[in-house]
Structures are given as structure tokens and as C-alpha cells.
Amino acid sequence: xxxxxxxxxxxxxxxxxxxxxxxxxxxxxxxxxxxxxxxxxxxxxxxxxxxxxxxxxxxxxxxxxxxxxxxxxxxxxxxxxxxxxxxxxxxxxxxxxxxxxxxxxxxxxxxxxxxxxxxxxxxxxxxxxxxxxxxxxxxxxxxxxxxxxxxxxxxxxxxxxxxxxxxxxxxxxxxxxxxxxxxxxxxxxxxx
Amino acid sequence: xxxxxxxxxxxxxxxxxxxxxxxxxxxxxxxxxxxxxxxxxxxxxxxxxxxxxxxxxxxxxxxxxxxxxxxxxxxxxxxxxxxxxxxxxxxxxxxxxxxxxxxxxxxxxxxxxxxxxxxxxxxxxxxxxxxxxxxxxxxxxxxxxxxxxxxxxxxxxxxxxxxxxxxxxxxxxxxxxxxxxxxxxxxxxxxxxxxxxxxxxxxxxxxxxxxxx
Numbered sequence: 565x566x567x568x569x570x571x572x573x574x575x576x577x578x579x580x581x582x583x584x585x586x587x588x589x590x591x592x593x594x595x596x597x598x599x600x601x602x603x604x605x606x607x608x609x610x611x612x613x614x615x616x617x618x619x620x621x622x623x624x625x626x627x628x629x630x631x632x633x634x635x636x637x638x639x640x641x642x643x644x645x646x647x648x649x650x651x652x653x654x655x656x657x658x659x660x661x662x663x664x665x666x667x668x669x670x671x672x673x674x675x676x677x678x679x680x681x682x683x684x685x686x687x688x689x690x691x692x693x694x695x696x697x698x699x700x701x702x703x704x705x706x707x708x709x710x711x712x713x714x715x716x717x718x719x720x721x722x723x724x725x726x727x728x729x730x731x732x733x734x735x736x737x738x739x740x741x742x743x744x745x746x747x748x749x750x751x752x753x754x755x756x
Numbered sequence: 757x758x759x760x761x762x763x764x765x766x767x768x769x770x771x772x773x774x775x776x777x778x779x780x781x782x783x784x785x786x787x788x789x790x791x792x793x794x795x796x797x798x799x800x801x802x803x804x805x806x807x808x809x810x811x812x813x814x815x816x817x818x819x820x821x822x823x824x825x826x827x828x829x830x831x832x833x834x835x836x837x838x839x840x841x842x843x844x845x846x847x848x849x850x851x852x853x854x855x856x857x858x859x860x861x862x863x864x865x866x867x868x869x870x871x872x873x874x875x876x877x878x879x880x881x882x883x884x885x886x887x888x889x890x891x892x893x894x895x896x897x898x899x900x901x902x903x904x905x906x907x908x909x910x911x912x913x914x915x916x917x918x919x920x921x922x923x924x925x926x927x928x929x930x931x932x933x934x935x936x937x938x939x940x941x942x943x944x945x946x947x948x949x950x951x952x953x954x955x956x957x958x959x960x961x962x963x964x965x966x967x968x969x
Contacts, residue, residue, distance in 0.1 A: 592771065593773065594773050595771055596771070597768040597769065597771040600768040600771050608760055633760070638969050639909035640774050641774040641777060642843060644779075652842075653843075655911065659911040
């Protein structure tokens with residue numbers, strides 16, 4: 565399990581943050597909208613920092629933060645004030661990041677064929693984003709990094725990605741799957 | 757995607773109190789007791805237990821150990837199902853694997869029984885529909901478990917469904933060893949195979965019936 569679930573070293577700043585978030589969450593679960601808004605603002609920033617350190621400045625980050633905030637909202641009744649807030653939150657963040665990464669290539673290809681869904685797609689913030697994602701994913705083995713970049717960040721189909729990488733479709737599928745497993749471990753390595 | 761501040765405003769606007777959190781082990785205990793009582797009553801309504809099963813439990817330590825292992829494996833499985841409903845309670849996959857491992861150890865006791873049975877194989881207590889009974893008692897138990905799990909937030913919905921199904925099958929599957937005939941091959945094919953099928957059904961129903969977080 566992630567390092568934050570074991571006994572983390574004492575850190576007064578983190579302890580204060582933990583106590584504040586936990587108190588806000590308890591109040592939010594009692595219906596205090598102000599406490600909830602403050603909590604979401606603050607943890608949204610923490611999630612962004614956490615994801616940016618792992619995926620670089622990709623346009624994936626903002627989507628992921630918002631998905632995580634929605635997930636926190638849907639799961640808020642499952643927060644147990646007797647337990648620490650951070651493991652609860654980061655478990656949801658890791659799960660949503662992997663989930664979004666898995667769905668991402670499919671969605672990009674769908675939009676390429678059928679056009680964007682209900683909302684206009686924000687213009688690509690930065691054409692070098694895939695390169696910076698590659699830098700951020702440097703912890704992965706090169707073949708897995710390449711597979712994820714081609715399918716999840718550049719939006720190629722498995723066929724196209726396999727052709728570009730010069731491997732079979734089966735091998736590409738396996739590399740994407742293993743790449744996601746490695747990302748899961750990368751995310752579990754620590755929270756910030 | 758919309759602006760983050762806008763999303764936060766929407767999420768916090770008109771925020772009501774969240775439903776009170778029921779502790780996972782309380783929900784698991786509630787389900788386990790309710791399911792066990794339901795299965796025993798339903799089984800007795802169909803046919804009495806095998807004559808002399810209590811004496812066999814006392815006389816054969818291996819039979820008693822098999823039964824105890826089944827109780828522990830089923831109880832642990834449902835405990836895991838509800839524990840994985842709370843994000844951050846350890847590693848869900850590891851717990852699920854441990855639970856399935858324990859159930860496999862229980863089943864392997866009957867596999868070993870094929871060569872060296874714990875009790876003298878006998879037709880005593882034969883029930884005509886034991887295979888169907890495990891299904892009939894296990895299915896509502898599985899659905900009840902999934903409904904209770906909807907109160908929590910399982911991230912691994914298939915895994916939560918899998919262990920709920922395994923626990924729902926394990927209870928009637930185990931009680932059949934006390935109610936139906938004792939022949940290890942029959943136990944594996946008529947009592948435990950439907951329990952395994954319920955586990956697989958749970959893995960399929962989990963993503964459908966449990967809330968996506």
C-alpha cells in the first residue's frame with residue numbers, strides 16, 4: 565500500500581493540514597457548504613501538485629483534478645473521521661488517475677471521429693505537453709512510456725501505436741497494460 | 757471541461773448533510789448474521805439437517821476443522837467486501853486476494869478429501885436439490901450484500917462484488933456439508949461449484965449495481 569498509509573514521519577505542517585481537512589470534511593458532511601468549498605479548493609491544489617509531479621504539465625491534469633473532486637463528492641459519506649483524511653483522499657486520487665488514463669485514449673479517438681461531445685474542447689494548451697508528460701513519466705521503462713504516450717497522450721489507436729513503435733498490436737496492448745500497472749506503482753510511491 | 761472554481765461552487769451549493777457512515781464491520785456482521793439465519797431457516801424448511809451431523813462434528817476433528825475453516829473464510833470474505841468499500845483502508849486487491857486464498861484453502865480440504873475423506877462417505881441426508889438450493893439461498897444474499905455495499909464507496913467494484921458473491925455462496929455451500937450427504941466429490945460439484953459461480957456473478961454484478969465513484 566502507499567507510503568502514506570504506513571506510519572509517516574512526524575511533520576507538524578502535514579499534521580495541521582490533516583486536522584484542518586478532517587475538521588472541514590466533518591463539517592461538510594453535516595451540511596456546511598463553506599467548509600466544503602474551502603476543503604475542495606485546498607485539496608484541489610494539492611491534487612494538482614501531486615499529479616503534475618507525476619504526469620508533467622499535461623492537459624490531463626485539470627481533467628483529472630476535477631474528476632477527483634467529483635469522486636470525493638460522491639464518496640464523501642464514506643469518510644470516517646476516526647481515520648486519517650490523506651489516505652482516504654489519495655486512494656481516490658490514485659484510482660481516478662488510473663481510471664482516467666485508461667479511458668483517455670478511447671475518448672480522444674472517439675472525439676477525433678465524432679467530434680467533441682457536448683462541450684467544445686479547450687484548445688491544446690501546449691503542443692509540447694506530450695513531451696513534458698514523457699519527462700514526467702521517466703520513472704517508467706522506455707517501452708511502457710512510449711506505449712502510454714502514443715495511446716493515452718497522443719491519442720493514437722492501438723494499431724497506429726503498434727505501427728509507430730514497430731511492434732505487434734498484441735505487444736502494444738500488453739505494453740499499455742503493463743505501463744498502467746507501473747503508473748499505479750509510481751502513484752503509490754508517495755503522495756507529494 | 758468546466759472551470760474548477762465553478763465546479764467547486766456547484767458541488768458546495770445547497771450541500772446537505774451526508775448519510776451517516778455505518779462502520780463496515782457492523783454492516784458485514786449484520787449481513788453475515790442475517791444471511792446465516794435466512795439460509796438455516798430456508799434449508800430447514802426444505803428438509804431437516806443430516807441426522808447425526810453434530811455428533812460427527814464432535815467425533816471428527818478434521819470435519820470440525822473443515823467446517824470452522826469454511827465459517828472463517830466466509831466471514832473474512834464479507835469483512836473484506838465491506839472493508840474495500842472505504843477508500844484508504846489498506847490495499848483492496850491484496851485483501852481480496854487474501855480472502856480468495858482462504859476460500860481456496862477451504863475448498864482444497866475437500867479436494868484432499870477425494871483421497872482421504874474426513875468422514876466416511878455416505879448417502880445419509882441426501883437432498884434432491886442441493887445444487888439449486890445453494891443458488892437459491894445465495895442469490896438473495898448476494899443482492900442484499902451489494903445493496904448494503906451501495907452505502908459505501910468501493911473503488912474496486914468488481915472485486916467487492918466478487919468477494920460478496922463468494923461469501924454469499926460460501927454460507928449455503930458450507931451449511932450443505934451439515935445438511936446434505938458427505939461425499940467430497942459431491943461437495944465440490946454440488947455445494948462449492950455453485951458458490952464459485954455466485955462469486956463470478958458477484959464480480960459481474962458489482963460494477964453494475966455498485967455506485968461508480
